[in-house]
Amino acid sequence: MTHSASILVVDDEADTCRNLSDILTDVGYQVDTALDGFAALKLVRQKCYDIALLDLKMPGMDGLTLYRQLRKICSKTVALVVTAYANEATAEEALAAGAWQVLPKPVDLERLLCLVEEALNQPLVLIVDDDPDLCANLWDLLRERGYRVVIAHEEDEAAHHLQEHAFSIVLIDMKLPRGDGSQVFQRVRQSNPQAHTVVITGHRVELDPLVQRVLAEGADAVCYKPFDVPHLLSTLQRLTERSRPQS
Amino acid sequence: MNIEDIYRRYQELQVWVGWTEESARRVAATVELITPHLVALIDDFYDEIGRHPNARKVITGGQAQIERLKGTLRQWLRELLSGRYDRDYVARRWQVGWRHVEIGLEQVYTNAALSRLRIGLMRVLHENWSGDQRDLQETVRALNKLLDLDLAIIEDAYQYEYAARLQRSERLAAIGQVAGGVAHELRNPLNVIKTSVYFLLNAHNPSSEKRAEHLQRIERHVSLADGVITALSNFAKMPAPKRMPFAVEQCLREALETNPLPETVQLALDCPASLSPALADIDQVRIVFANLIRNACEAMPQGGQLSVTTRVVSGGMEIDVADTGTGIPPEYLSRVMEPLYSTKTRGLGLGLSIARAIVEKNGGSLRVVSKPGKGSTFTVFLQTEHPQETHRL
Numbered sequence A: 001m002t003h004s005a006s007i008l009v010v011d012d013e014a015d016t017c018r019n020l021s022d023i024l025t026d027v028g029y030q031v032d033t034a035l036d037g038f039a040a041l042k043l044v045r046q047k048c049y050d051i052a053l054l055d056l057k058m059p060g061m062d063g064l065t066l067y068r069q070l071r072k073i074c075s076k077t078v079a080l081v082v083t084a085y086a087n088e089a090t091a092e093e094a095l096a097a098g099a100w101q102v103l104p105k106p107v108d109l110e111r112l113l114c115l116v117e118e119a120l121n122q123p124l125v126l127i128v129d130d131d132p133d134l135c136a137n138l139w140d141l142l143r144e145r146g147y148r149v150v151i152a153h154e155e156d157e158a159a160h161h162l163q164e165h166a167f168s169i170v171l172i173d174m175k176l177p178r179g180d181g182s183q184v185f186q187r188v189r190q191s192n193p194q195a196h197t198v199v200i201t202g203h204r205v206e207l208d209p210l211v212q213r214v215l216a217e218g219a220d221a222v223c224y225k226p227f228d229v230p231h232l233l234s235t236l237q238r239l240t241e242r243s244r245p246q247s
Numbered sequence B: 001m002n003i004e005d006i007y008r009r010y011q012e013l014q015v016w017v018g019w020t021e022e023s024a025r026r027v028a029a030t031v032e033l034i035t036p037h038l039v040a041l042i043d044d045f046y047d048e049i050g051r052h053p054n055a056r057k058v059i060t061g062g063q064a065q066i067e068r069l070k071g072t073l074r075q076w077l078r079e080l081l082s083g084r085y086d087r088d089y090v091a092r093r094w095q096v097g098w099r100h101v102e103i104g105l106e107q108v109y110t111n112a113a114l115s116r117l118r119i120g121l122m123r124v125l126h127e128n129w130s131g132d133q134r135d136l137q138e139t140v141r142a143l144n145k146l147l148d149l150d151l152a153i154i155e156d157a158y159q160y161e162y163a164a165r166l167q168r169s170e171r172l173a174a175i176g177q178v179a180g181g182v183a184h185e186l187r188n189p190l191n192v193i194k195t196s197v198y199f200l201l202n203a204h205n206p207s208s209e210k211r212a213e214h215l216q217r218i219e220r221h222v223s224l225a226d227g228v229i230t231a232l233s234n235f236a237k238m239p240a241p242k243r244m245p246f247a248v249e250q251c252l253r254e255a256l257e258t259n260p261l262p263e264t265v266q267l268a269l270d271c272p273a274s275l276s277p278a279l280a281d282i283d284q285v286r287i288v289f290a291n292l293i294r295n296a297c298e299a300m301p302q303g304g305q306l307s308v309t310t311r312v313v314s315g316g317m318e319i320d321v322a323d324t325g326t327g328i329p330p331e332y333l334s335r336v337m338e339p340l341y342s343t344k345t346r347g348l349g350l351g352l353s354i355a356r357a358i359v360e361k362n363g364g365s366l367r368v369v370s371k372p373g374k375g376s377t378f379t380v381f382l383q384t385e386h387p388q389e390t391h392r393l
Helices: A014-026 A037-046 A063-073 A088-096 A109-120 A132-144 A155-164 A182-191 A208-216 A229-246 B003-017 B021-028 B031-050 B062-080 B087-103 B107-128 B133-202 B208-236 B248-258 B282-298 B351-361
Strands: A006-010 A030-034 A051-055 A078-083 A101-104 A124-128 A148-152 A169-173 A196-201 A221-224 B244-246 B265-270 B278-280 B304-313 B316-322 B365-371 B375-383
Touching (some): A014 B133, A030 A037, A037 A063, A196 A229, A221 A229, B021 B133, B031 B062, B031 B107, B087 B133, B133 B208, B282 B304
Parallel strands (some): A006 A051, A169 A196
16 A cells, blocks of 8 residues: 555756656655756645655755745655755754655665655544644644644645545544534545544533534544643554554 | 974074073072062962963863962973073973963963063062162063063964964865865765666666666766866866967857857857957966856856956956856855855856966956846956056056
8 A cells, every 4th residue: 555655756966866766666656756846846736745855955946945835735745855965954954844854865775765664654644623823733743753744724625635545543623614523524434434533622611512422423532722732642642553453 | 393493583582682691690590589489479370360261261170280280380480590591491481382272271361470470570579689779670681581582482382383273273174165065066976876776786677778777877977976076186286377378259259169058148249359369378268268157157047148248457358257147145255266165056166266266377367246136247357468558457
């Protein structure tokens, strides 16, 4: 399953792109390449890649700027940044921007292939919440714990992602722009029956009847805002462990 | 610096300050008078050091170190009053300045502390002198001269050692800069080679076309890596110019021929036929023009106008190579001609520094003005065979 995963390779050196494409295609991944950030973003708008392999120093748009843009379009993509400079500062900056790993050039391909495989095994989480700051915080928090995170701010976006991906866990805010979260919950049950669902809400009292109903219909857990972060993380861990034997 | 040179310098200084055998005898005669007061003078000296945080911080070994240093100062004072000011004496003074650089004690503190010591020595002399007052004055004068000489040698040693260390650290920084530039330029081809080799070794069922493609790629990138090394060593050993008169227009046209302009770049070449021949090495100047033309084109990725204009100036001619490109931000302008400095993502950053080195070796100069968003103009000055005036303004 993971072998049909998609990888985007971006490097201003055409031969590096061709080589990485040959190697990754040979082991069964779908690979697209781009010679600069602008071409890469064009591709990302058409397809949400599982993994992006980004050269750090490129003319026009550097790898870090590209990744920051890419993240806004497709938050799921795990970024591996490649650099010819053994420079601690740029490496740290890339990691702070949310890139997963920084690899020195010339690339150790055995290590690269292991990392690609590892990234693809990271559980995929969908967060459906209309608060962008909360989503950004959760992205950082969960990414650090080894989850891949997709964000949806409203129902249609959530429906789109549920169509495209197979999630391990879906976090659903019970109060969304166009109604309550129970519709999203129903959609998860239809399109992603394997996914665990966690209901999130800041309206403990008003929305309690709704929360109780969704729990009765099969939601796995509820987390109240403001989050008890350790509790949220342990809930997610418990749920991923439960789903692991199936995958 | 070797001890003979240092000692010769010391002797010169002795002559300058009017130091004589008589001075030495007078200083030596104060030993018995001063010795009982040495401990108090030394304590006072270290109290003075203790009052300056920057001086105190070099004493990292606490009280035990201060006791050792007091022993050294006692020895220094004994030598000062010994009456023997030979090579060994001077060498030990030199050592003091060297040592201060080593431990990071700035020279101002040596000056301040020695001034303190001088005042103390004079006070002891005045308070305990029982002889003739004129003798006292002569003795004070001799001791002052000796202290001045000591201080001069210590300061000389300090500056010499300080400069030597600075040079060493600058050399290390330059090596670091070279290593960084070379690392980037070599790692890109190495990366391609490494990945092609990996593909050839590990691919499951590569077609023969694919195999050939990867082998050719390896060969191409070995040449690229080799080119990086060639560029560096060419920079390091630029041959001495063979300066002969030549027509600048022809040289410009040759440079333009080997570096064809992109279709989006328009050329405006203004080179009057009446221009006198330039006096320089045509092969080297062609490299300069080629570098400037290439840079101009790279500064105009969306296209623009490349204007090459020549004119007669006092003492020779000037050639402007102007683009309508991105321009150089003022903060980079002073650095663009430094070797291994580049604002581009590719390249070693040698082009402009090579251009400047060539032009200067050929008796000319290279300067730049630039406006971000408007473009840059590089101006080459070359001497002509028959300059209009003998001196450049």
